[in-house]
Amino acid sequence: MTDKELRGRVYSPDLDIADKKEAFVVWADFPGASPESVEINLENDLITVRGVAAEIDAGGLPLLYQEFEPGDYETTLKLSTSIDRDKVEAELKDGVLALTLPKAPEAKPKAIKIKAA
Amino acid sequence: MPWTLFDDVWGWDPAWRRAFSPFGYRRTTRTYPAINIYGDDDKLLLVSELPGLKSDDLEITVQGRTLTLKGVKNGVELGEGEEFITRERGRGEFARTLTLPYEVEPDKVEAHYDKGVLKITLPRVERDKPRKIAIKAA
Numbered sequence: 001m002t003d004k005e006l007r008g009r010v011y012s013p014d015l016d017i018a019d020k021k022e023a024f025v026v027w028a029d030f031p032g033a034s035p036e037s038v039e040i041n042l043e044n045d046l047i048t049v050r051g052v053a054a055e056i057d058a059g060g061l062p063l064l065y066q067e068f069e070p071g072d073y074e075t076t077l078k079l080s081t082s083i084d085r086d087k088v089e090a091e092l093k094d095g096v097l098a099l100t101l102p103k104a105p106e107a108k109p110k111a112i113k114i115k116a117a
Numbered sequence: 118m119p120w121t122l123f124d125d126v127w128g129w130d131p132a133w134r135r136a137f138s139p140f141g142y143r144r145t146t147r148t149y150p151a152i153n154i155y156g157d158d159d160k161l162l163l164v165s166e167l168p169g170l171k172s173d174d175l176e177i178t179v180q181g182r183t184l185t186l187k188g189v190k191n192g193v194e195l196g197e198g199e200e201f202i203t204r205e206r207g208r209g210e211f212a213r214t215l216t217l218p219y220e221v222e223p224d225k226v227e228a229h230y231d232k233g234v235l236k237i238t239l240p241r242v243e244r245d246k247p248r249k250i251a252i253k254a255a
Binding site: 014015016017018019020021024027028029030031032033034054056058059061062063064065066067068093094095096 | 198230
């Protein structure tokens with residue numbers, strides 16, 4: 001099994017999405033995932049982000065009480081052509097994935113200058 | 118009209134997105150943060166998923182059998198002219214008080230935060246540990 005293979009339960013994380021003028025940014029909670037375990041796939045107009053969370057190392061202690069089940073993460077978003085696909089960037093910090101999707105030049109707001117008559 | 122752009126860019130519909138991941142579970146815990154506890158007669162290990170937390174924003178207190186986790190989950194901050202299209206991730210203050218199965222040594226409690234996962238090791242107080250009693254021969 002590679003470390004990018006999803007096992008067991010797969011969660012669809014809650015997302016924050018912002019329009020930052022030059023780019024769209026997507027944040028997703030991927031607790032327990034390391035950068036090596038995150039895989040981003042662009043296929044046609046779909047972007048799929050997967051992350052594998054590390055197993056919890058309890059040092060052999062038995063589980064006494066459980067409120068969450070550790071699992072992996074996967075989410076799929078539909079993109080339009082107004083994203084500059086070659087410049088998509090991802091950063092993982094403290095279990096939060098930030099995906100930056102730069103807008104293609106034609107999608108950026110432009111100021112239209114009015115010519116003097 | 119940002120919503121038009123939004124629809125254009127994302128083909129957005131949360132239900133649609135979920136529909137795309139038919140096996141994608143969503144975490145629906147009533148209490149935040151969710152906690153798992155591992156342990157034996159000598160120590161406990163509390164594990165909690167707290168992604169995006171800064172250690173300054175978390176306060177852990179232990180007294181006898183009572184453990185309190187208190188903190189703030191700060192949301193993403195945007196600059197001027199930037200706006201949220203969707204905001205699903207939880208944010209705000211949280212506090213949880215747990216009663217542990219036995220008394221722990223407050224001075225020996227250790228907490229580690231890595232990759233958004235908090236782990237707290239809680240060793241049991243010596244005097245509270247179970248002892249085997251040898252039966253003297255008559």
